[in-house]
Amino acid sequence: MPGYPMLFLMICLLIVVIAIPNKVCGDPRPVFKPNADEGDIESLLRVLEKVLALDDSELVALVPEQSGFRFVDCPNCDGGAEENQLTWTIDRPDEVYCQFCEMRFPNERFPENGTMEVRNELDEVQKYPYWEAPFPPPMELTLALAPLAPDKKYRHYFRAKGWFTAREYLSNAAQQLAELYYLTGDENYARRSALIIDRFAQVYPGYCARYDHPFRAKVVFSGEQTFPYPVSPYLAAKWAYWAYGDIPYNMVFAYDLIHESGVVSEAAKDRIENDLFHASVRFVRSYPITLSNMDPTILRGLISVGRVLNEPGYLHEAVDWISDLIHKQLFVDGMWREGAVSYHNQTINGLEGVMQLLDGYSDPEGYVHPESRERLDDLDLADAFPLFVKAKKIQDLLKYPNGRTVALHDTWAWQERDPLEASHSLLFPGVGHAVLGRGEGEHQLQAHLHFSGAYGHAHADLLSITLFAHGQERLSDIGYTWTHHRQWASSTLSHCTVMVNGEEQTRGHLRDPSDGNLTLYVAEDEDFQVVEADGIRAYPEMVEEYRRMLIAVGISEEDAYLVDVFRVKGGQRHEYILVGDANHDGTAETSLERTGFDSLLPSGVKVVFPSGETVPGHAEGHNFHYGYVKDMTSSPAPGEWQVDLTSEGEPNAEVRVHGRSHLDGDLIFGQSPSVRRAEESEGRLEDYKMATLIHRREGEDLNSTFVSVLEPFAGEPIIHSVERLSGKPGDVILKITRGDGVDYIACTSEHGILEVEDLTLHGRMGFVRERAKQVAGLTLIGGTLLRKGDHQVSGEGVISGKITGVLRKGRGDGIDGLVVDVPVPEGKVVQGTTIIVKDGAGFSIGLRLDEISERNGQTVLLLQDDPGFEMTADGKSRHIYFPGREWEGTNWFEIVNVVKREFQ
Numbered sequence: 065m066p067g068y069p070m071l072f073l074m075i076c077l078l079i080v081v082i083a084i085p086n087k088v089c090g091d092p093r094p095v096f097k098p099n100a101d102e103g104d105i106e107s108l109l110r111v112l113e114k115v116l117a118l119d120d121s122e123l124v125a126l127v128p129e130q131s132g133f134r135f136v137d138c139p140n141c142d143g144g145a146e147e148n149q150l151t152w153t154i155d156r157p158d159e160v161y162c163q164f165c166e167m168r169f170p171n172e173r174f175p176e177n178g179t180m181e182v183r184n185e186l187d188e189v190q191k192y193p194y195w196e197a198p199f200p201p202p203m204e205l206t207l208a209l210a211p212l213a214p215d216k217k218y219r220h221y222f223r224a225k226g227w228f229t230a231r232e233y234l235s236n237a238a239q240q241l242a243e244l245y246y247l248t249g250d251e252n253y254a255r256r257s258a259l260i261i262d263r264f265a266q267v268y269p270g271y272c273a274r275y276d277h278p279f280r281a282k283v284v285f286s287g288e289q290t291f292p293y294p295v296s297p298y299l300a301a302k303w304a305y306w307a308y309g310d311i312p313y314n315m316v317f318a319y320d321l322i323h324e325s326g327v328v329s330e331a332a333k334d335r336i337e338n339d340l341f342h343a344s345v346r347f348v349r350s351y352p353i354t355l356s357n358m359d360p361t362i363l364r365g366l367i368s369v370g371r372v373l374n375e376p377g378y379l380h381e382a383v384d385w386i387s388d389l390i391h392k393q394l395f396v397d398g399m400w401r402e403g404a405v406s407y408h409n410q411t412i413n414g415l416e417g418v419m420q421l422l423d424g425y426s427d428p429e430g431y432v433h434p435e436s437r438e439r440l441d442d443l444d445l446a447d448a449f450p451l452f453v454k455a456k457k458i459q460d461l462l463k464y465p466n467g468r469t470v471a472l473h474d475t476w477a478w479q480e481r482d483p484l485e486a487s488h489s490l491l492f493p494g495v496g497h498a499v500l501g502r503g504e505g506e507h508q509l510q511a512h513l514h515f516s517g518a519y520g521h522a523h524a525d526l527l528s529i530t531l532f533a534h535g536q537e538r539l540s541d542i543g544y545t546w547t548h549h550r551q552w553a554s555s556t557l558s559h560c561t562v563m564v565n566g567e568e569q570t571r572g573h574l575r576d577p578s579d580g581n582l583t584l585y586v587a588e589d590e591d592f593q594v595v596e597a598d599g600i601r602a603y604p605e606m607v608e609e610y611r612r613m614l615i616a617v618g619i620s621e622e623d624a625y626l627v628d629v630f631r632v633k634g635g636q637r638h639e640y641i642l643v644g645d646a647n648h649d650g651t652a653e654t655s656l657e658r659t660g661f662d663s664l665l666p667s668g669v670k671v672v673f674p675s676g677e678t679v680p681g682h683a684e685g686h687n688f689h690y691g692y693v694k695d696m697t698s699s700p701a702p703g704e705w706q707v708d709l710t711s712e713g714e715p716n717a718e719v720r721v722h723g724r725s726h727l728d729g730d731l732i733f734g735q736s737p738s739v740r741r742a743e744e745s746e747g748r749l750e751d752y753k754m755a756t757l758i759h760r761r762e763g764e765d766l767n768s769t770f771v772s773v774l775e776p777f778a779g780e781p782i783i784h785s786v787e788r789l790s791g792k793p794g795d796v797i798l799k800i801t802r803g804d805g806v807d808y809i810a811c812t813s814e815h816g817i818l819e820v821e822d823l824t825l826h827g828r829m830g831f832v833r834e835r836a837k838q839v840a841g842l843t844l845i846g847g848t849l850l851r852k853g854d855h856q857v858s859g860e861g862v863i864s865g866k867i868t869g870v871l872r873k874g875r876g877d878g879i880d881g882l883v884v885d886v887p888v889p890e891g892k893v894v895q896g897t898t899i900i901v902k903d904g905a906g907f908s909i910g911l912r913l914d915e916i917s918e919r920n921g922q923t924v925l926l927l928q929d930d931p932g933f934e935m936t937a938d939g940k941s942r943h944i945y946f947p948g949r950e951w952e953g954t955n956w957f958e959i960v961n962v963v964k965r966e967f968q
């Protein structure tokens with residue numbers, strides 16, 4: 065665990081201890097005041113109406129004596145997803161019904177035709193009635209579990225689904241009753257709340273741990289089976305469907321409110337505290353800590369029990385656990401390891417919530433933790449972790465102008481926050497994501513380039529782009545779904561990237577990462593922003609080059625266009641993919657003559673699509689995702705082409721794709737599932753499509769530079785013509801003619817020399833803007849010379865060298881900086897320039913430069929933020945945060961100089 069933040073925390077705590085030496089310890093009751101006032105009494109009474117109408121024995125009888133199941137499929141319809149169709153109500157407690165087809169279960173067609181029996185820890189027989197389907201479950205159990213459920217039939221435990229839902233309903237009711245007591249002082253509510261909690265305390269010791277996973281046979285473990293269960297951590301649970309939710313904190317909060325009411329007997333208190341609350345903590349804590357996105361839920365339970373039952377040990381453990389989650393699982397930019405914004409938000413908001421539960425906590429007088437010898441006093445974690453403060457901002461950064469979350473990896477695209485007033489460029493160097501952004505209000509544009517690795521909930525989406533312009537997401541990333549289209553939504557083919565050899569990109573992991581490498585990021589000038597990343601780890605040993613550059617060029621306050629250069633070398637099939645608006649119907653329009661096109665798969669290949677979220681699909685050894693693209697036509701690809709990706713979304717606008725790859729192959733036009741509008745209902749997935757454009761090339765050892773200008777426009781197009789001027793192989797030189805002028809954009813494939821017509825570039829990139837046939841501006845990136853006719857600029861080119869040391873405020877160095885072995889000319893490098901650090905392990909990160917300085921005769925590049933890694937004297941380096949890699953070898957830096965000159 066990194067030393068600094070805990071040390072910092074301890075110092076703060078020490079100061080508090082000294083400042084309030086006579087603090088009265090032990091929490092006053094209730095510890096947690098409910099977030100409700102007298103205005104809520106009426107609605108609570110309404111919600112509890114049916115519970116209050118029951119007499120005590122009827123109420124107690126509703127508390128299930130067995131653990132239930134969450135995932136029980138409706139056998140009658142294909143509504144909903146992930147075996148979450150059925151639900152239960154207190155009116156008809158012996159049945160469940162489908163929220164989609166409304167059928168009630170069990171019934172004559174789906175009767176209970178068997179009972180599974182299992183002996184629990186108390187040596188009682190528990191009975192689980194089921195309807196057994198005449199077909200097997202969609203997925204088989206893992207080898208370790210298979211012997212425990214030898215019957216291959218698909219058993220639907222309707223009644224256990226009812227128990228599961230009743231358990232949730234009644235434990236919530238216990239909390240609501242306690243809140244009513246708190247608000248009214250009426251002891252009857254406290255008594256009813258205690259009745260429920262005590263009944264749960266009586267039955268909980270008999271609950272069996274069970275494995276409850278969608279699409280698989282259920283396993284209920286007998287009482288003889290204890291830790292370690294033959295499952296992945298947390299997948300055997302007694303209370304929730306997985307053990308992350310196994311501490312029933314809603315009843316802990318309830319107990320906190322009624323504890324002093326006088327209606328809870330000592331015997332009941334003993335049962336509730338020991339047989340239920342402590343027992344559930346013991347159960348969950350038997351698992352190793354995995355620092356997952358669900359850990360805040362465990363912490364909520366642990367902290368509530370710790371405070372309400374006065375267990376300081378639980379709270380010390382919680383504080384260390386929170387610190388570990390932050391420092392071991394967040395990237396240096398504050399992003400949660402999985403890179404999916406939804407999981408980031410879930411984890412960060414969850415952690416914020418548990419920090420609030422610890423607010424103001426002090427250990428009992430005289431207490432010191434037996435191992436750490438530390439005390440906690442008047443705790444306040446809100447600002448204790450600078451990285452967490454950074455993490456909290458991300459949900460308001462990774463959103464589109466309309467407030468919708470950027471649907472990276474497994475992110476719910478419907479999640480929404482306040483709309484943005486203006487868009488700006490952003491770099492998330494840790495996780496690997498860049499935004500080129502500009503404009504205000506309705507004229508905002510965001511182009512995203514994604515180059516993250518895969519550390520859970522990841523899509524095969526390296527070097528994919530999305531585009532938001534004119535009020536809509538016009539090139540999309542579908543995001544998350546729990547339907548049987550989840551694998552499609554995470555496949556390479558559903559993303560705007562390049563697929564090689566018809567294969568999914570490799571999704572890496574900690575030991576073998578698939579991270580992309582940032583190679584260039586220049587975004588200081590709103591009218592010319594560039595990002596480039598290398599994604600060669602997507603296709604290891606298949607490609608020699610896999611690199612994408614995305615350029616956003618502003619024309620006016622309203623309009624901008626993009627230049628997309630994707631270089632791929634190696635492999636026998638390259639497919640450059642663009643998908644349109646996933647929120648609305650749309651088409652790919654072109655004047656090219658097209659013919660019908662049957663399938664992206666070889667003819668005759670049969671596709672078996674996944675029948676559930678995690679159920680495998682296949683296509684005779686081919687990539688089955690090809691089967692999702694339908695209604696296809698194709699045309700041989702001319703050297704230059706134009707396709708409009710339209711959308712019925714308002715405001716009316718489209719993206720014109722000016723293809724200038726000068727490559728052979730076929731253009732394939734089709735429609736593929738857009739998923740989002742099906743609103744998580746399996747039966748509606750086929751109703752919603754998005755326009756899909758694929759430029760497919762086939763041949764031996766292919767070398768493709770896909771070059772497109774992407775022009776979003778509303779009403780009249782903004783570009784008159786796009787000419788690709790010929791240079792050396794690999795050079796990209798575009799002449800873009802617009803209403804009031806001409807732009808030249810030149811990129812050399814290596815840092816070379818390029819000469820065409822009266823344009824000369826010595827360096828990496830040049831941008832020439834002409835108005836009324838006069839050069840109005842020149843921008844030179846990583847070069848020494850850019851000349852157009854009589855106008856020219858010169859620059860420092862690329863400054864690079866070795867990093868000999870790293871300075872971190874977090875380590876007490878006073879500054880964040882890189883000590884380097886070459887002089888960097890002051891005044892020649894712009895503040896805010898992004899330094900690319902190429903580490904000794906072959907990964908890169910972009911760090912923003914503040915200024916050049918000197919220390920002990922050495923050049924120091926002062927940074928605007930924490931570099932996130934350290935170097936030791938013996939030549940080793942290590943990440944401070946996630947992914948926590950350690951490496952040997954030289955760390956290099958590169959500053960790509962940018963020079964801009966405007967002419968009158």
Ligand SMILES: [Zn+2]
Nearest residue numbers: 138141162165
């Ligand atoms: Zn149904």
Ligand SMILES: [Zn+2]
Nearest residue numbers: 473523541543
């Ligand atoms: Zn995606």
